[in-house]
Amino acid sequence: MSAEMQVFLLPDLGEGLTEAELVNWLVAVGDEIRVDQPIAEVETAKSMVEVPSPYAGIVAVLHGEAGQTLDVGKPLISVAPVGASLAAEPEAVEAKVSEAPAAAASAETYRTEEKAGSGNVLIGYGTSGGGEARRTRPRKDSAGSAVAVTPAPDFSELSLSRTRIPGKLSAVISPLVRKMARDHGVSLDAVPGSGESGLILRRDIEAAIGGATRETAPVEVPAVVQPSAGLQDARTGLTVASRTPVRGIRKAVAANMTRSRSEIPEATVWVDVDATALLEMRAELKKRDPHGAPGLLAFIARFVTAGLKKFPELNTRFVTAEDTAGGEMQEIVAFDGINLGFAAQTDRGLVVPSVRNAHLLNARELDTEIRRLTAVARDGKATPTELASGTFTLNNYGVFGVDGSAAIINYPEVAMLGVGRIIDKPWVVNGQLAVRKVTELTLAFDHRVCDGETAAGFLRYVADAIENPGAVLADL
Template sequence: MTTVERTQVFLLPDLGEGLSEAEIVEWRVAVGDVVTVDQSVVEVETAKAVVDVPCPYAGRVVTLHGAAGEVRPVGQPLITIAPLDGGDEPAGHATYREEERAGSGNVLIGYGTGHGSATRRRRRPRLVLAPEPTDAGPAGVAGPTDAGPTGVPGPSGVPGPTGGAGAVAGGVPAGATASGDPTRSSTALVISPIVRRLARERGIDLGTVRGTGPGGVIRRADVEAVLTAPAARLAAVPDPHVGPAPSTDGDVIIPLTGVRKAIADKLSRSRREIPEVTIWVDVDATGLLETRAAINAATPDAPVSILALLARICLSGLRRFPQLNSRVDTEAQRIVQSAGVHLGIAAQTDRGLLVPVLRDAQRLTTAELAAELTATTAAARAGSLPPARLTGGTFTLNNYGVFGVDGSTPIINHPEAALLGVGRIVDKPWVVDGQLAVRKVTQLSLTFDHRVCDGGVAGGFLRHVADCVERPALLIAAV
C-alpha cells in the first residue's frame, strides 16, 4: 500500500448547535511537520468563539486545506496526515505507534482535549506579497475570485504551494522598504482573501495600511482600525462580487458576518417567535450594597460582586417560580421546564454581545458563583470560550447598568423564556419609615415569554427579586 493510499484526511468537525462553517484564523502547523494525536493544528473562528481544533491522527502533515482567512464548511477536508516511516519517528515519541493505531480517544462535538507536544517543531508560515487590486493574488494564495463572494473556497478547495518572487525570506517581505514599514511599500502583505475583500468593500487602499501580523501581515483588525479612525472617509469602489459599495458621501457598509450575523439572526428569531412582555420596578439597593461590603470585609481574598449576589437572588426566585426557567418547543407544542438553572450572563465583548452560560448554577455557593462569573466573563471577552459554553442557557441576567442607563426592554435570548435586566445604581430620594432619605436605587426589569406564564407568575418573581435586593436577609429565609 502506498503512502498516498494510507493518508488520513481530517474533516472540519461538527462545531456545535447551528454552526455550519468556520474561518481559519491561524495554522499551528505547516506541511512537513510531525503531529501527535490530539495536537492542536489550527485555530478557527465560528459565529460563537475562537477555538483550537486538535487532530485525531498522528503522522506527518501532507496538505493544509485552506489558508488563513478562508471559510471552511463543516465536513470538508481540513488537514491530510500521512503515517511516518520507521526511520522518521521523532525522538521522545515512544508511544507514537500506539497513538497512530488507536487514534483520538475523545468523543467530541468537534474537539479533543490534548494540547500536543510542547517541543514539536513549528514552522513559520510562508507569506506572499499580494499586489492590489489583483483579485486572484499571486500563486499559492487563494484570492477573492477563488474563495467566492462569501469566502467559501471554490471547487478546487485547496490553495497551491506557496512561493514565487513575492515570498517572504527570513521574515522580511520581499520588495519592502529598508525601513521595514509595509505601509511604505508599493505592495501590501496580505494572505487572507477575506481581508482583501473587506478592504475592497470599504474602499481602503491596503498599501496604506500598517499590518500588525507576523512579518507585517495585514489582518482584518488592521482594516477595521482604519474604518473606525476619525479621519476615515471612504470612496466608492464598485465590485461585482460584493454588491453595492460605499457611497461617496462617506456612508460605511458593514456586512453582517460572523458573530454579528449570529446575534442578528437570533434576536430576529426571538422577536418573531416570542410574545414578550416587560415589567419593571424601582428598588432600594442600599441593603444589598451593605451586605456585599460586609461579605467582602469578612473574606477579602474571595470578593463577591453585586452581579454574583443578583445571580444568587435570581436562583432563589427561579426555585419559587420555575415556570420562568423554561422554553417553548413549538414543533411539539409543549413547554419544557428545565430541571437545572443554566444561567446566562450577558457580556459585551469586542466581538459583540455574547451570553456565556454557567451550567447548573443552582449548585454553586455565592462565592463559587462570584468566581465563575469573573472567570467566565473574562474568557468571553478574550474569545477563549468553546462554543458549548455559549449555548444551552435557560435564564439570562443582563447588567446593562454598566453602560450608565437606568432601564431597558431587552430581547429574550431565544429559546429561553425570561431575562432579568439591572440598571445603574444611583443616589435618589427615597422614603424610609415615613422620612425622605438619599438611598442607592436601581431599576429591575423582567422580560418574559407570555406563553409560559401569565402576569401573576412574572410579577411574583420580580417582586421576590426586588424584596431580596432591598432586604438580603430574605435570601436566608428562602433557602
C-alpha cells in the same frame, strides 16, 4: 505511495454548529506534524478553537485560506506519510477529497475510528490512546469492487530532532511560531518550550515578547473588507467608507436576536429598587473578608434562582413540535434545574455563558463560577456547552452606565432580567425623605408562557430580596 493519504475533515465543533471561519493556519505545506498538534485556529459562532490533528505525517494540502468559512464535515487538511513525495500526490488528494461526502454521511463511524490516537478531545473528536489510530476504509478498484487497504503505519511518534539545531534551537514545528519569533526579534534558543518534549508553542513566544493576551484574529485577515470603499451609495448619495462582513460572533448574535424578535411576543415590566441594604451588607462582608466577599451580581443571581423556583414558568422553553398525526403542536418545556446565563461583553462581541445547575450554588460559589466563565469568555475559550445551555439570562447593563433597557430575550429562553446602574436617588423611608442607592430591574418575558401576574410576582420577589437581603438569604 506506500501508505494511504489521510484527509482530516473539519470536525463537529459544537451543538448545532455547521460551519466555522478559518482564522489562521498554524502549519504550512511540507511541515511534519504530530498527532494532536494544533494545525489551525477556527472561529465558530461561539468561540475561538485550536483544531488538533488526529494524524501524524507531512502536510500535503491545506483545504482553505485564512478568512474563509468552512463547512463541518468538509476537508480541512491532507496529511501524507513521512517520506512521501508531495509532488506526486495531487491525484491521491483528489481521490481522498472525493470520499469526503461518504465520510460525512457516516460521521459516527469516523469518530469511532479516530478514538485511538491522541489525548485531546474536540467536541466528539480527538482520541484517548497512545497514537495507534489507523484508517481502514475500503477503496474501490476500477471495476467498482471493494479492495482492502493496508493500514497506514503508525506515525504518531515523530522525532522532534528534525526541527532542532543541536545545542542551539529548541523544538519548533509551527511556521507561525517561527515567523512570530522572527518578527519580534525573539531568539528561539532563549525560549523554553512548554509543549511536549520541549516543543515551543505560540504562547511561549507571546510570553517572551510580553504579550499576555492571546490574539483573537490574525493581522493578515482584516476585520473590515473594503472592496467598494469610495463608491457612492445609491440610496443616500453618500460615499461608502467601508464594508464589514457579518460573521462569527456577530453573525450568530444577529440571527439569534432576529429570531427572538420575530417569534417571541414579549412584554416588559420594571421596578425601581432600593439597593442600599444590599450594598451595606456586601461592604460589611468585604471588611471581614476583603478577597472572598461575593460580588453584587452573585447575590442578585442567588435571588434570581430562588425566584425562579417560586415562578418556574419563566425557566421554560416554548417549542413547536410535530404531533402523532403529522401536524404541529406547541409545548412549554419545563426543566428540573436552572442554568443561569449572564451577558458578558468581550472584544469579539456579546456572549452569554451560563452557570450550570446554578440553583445548587450559594452566593460565593456563584461568584466563583461567574468570574471563571467571564474570564474564559473574554479569552475566547468558552466551550459551546458553556455558551449555549442557559435557561434564563441575567443582564447587568448597569456597568455601561444606563438605567434600563428594553432587552431582547436570548432565544430560545423565555425571559431575561436586566439590572441598571445603582445611583443615589431621593427615596421615602418610614415617611421621611432620604438619599438611597437605587437601581432599576427590568424583566422581559414571553407572554405565551405566562401572564403579567407571574412576571410581576417574580420581579417583586427579586426586588424584595435586594431590599431585604439578610432576611431572604437566611431563608434560602
